[in-house]
Amino acid sequence: MITESQLTVMKSALRKYGRKNQVIKAIEEFSELSAILSKYACHDLEKDGYDKELHDKIAIEMADARIMWEQLYELILPASTMIRVDKAIESQIHRLEDKIQNDKKP
Ligand SMILES: [Mg+2]
Numbered sequence: 001m002i003t004e005s006q007l008t009v010m011k012s013a014l015r016k017y018g019r020k021n022q023v024i025k026a027i028e029e030f031s032e033l034s035a036i037l038s039k040y041a042c043h044d045l046e047k048d049g050y051d052k053e054l055h056d057k058i059a060i061e062m063a064d065a066r067i068m069w070e071q072l073y074e075l076i077l078p079a080s081t082m083i084r085v086d087k088a089i090e091s092q093i094h095r096l097e098d099k100i101q102n103d104k105k106p
Pocket of ligand 1: 029032060061064
């Protein structure tokens, strides 16, 4: 959960570094998360065992991505759009639920 004081710091970052730099930073952080998730997907838990270092890196990249995600919310989405995002989440969750029920196990 993001606290009010954490949100204040994020808003300060937006003001200090500006829209363009923070959007570029968000792209970088999402790319870093993608890269570490690729490693996680390829990690063979049965063969290689639990990898604490990998999990620590994932936690850091998820935190970085979340921080940038919150800034994008502040930057891009006015309140009226947030309602649309909430509705989209609801419909996407229903879609995911249907997919889970209908897909065969990979
Ligand atoms: Mg990062």
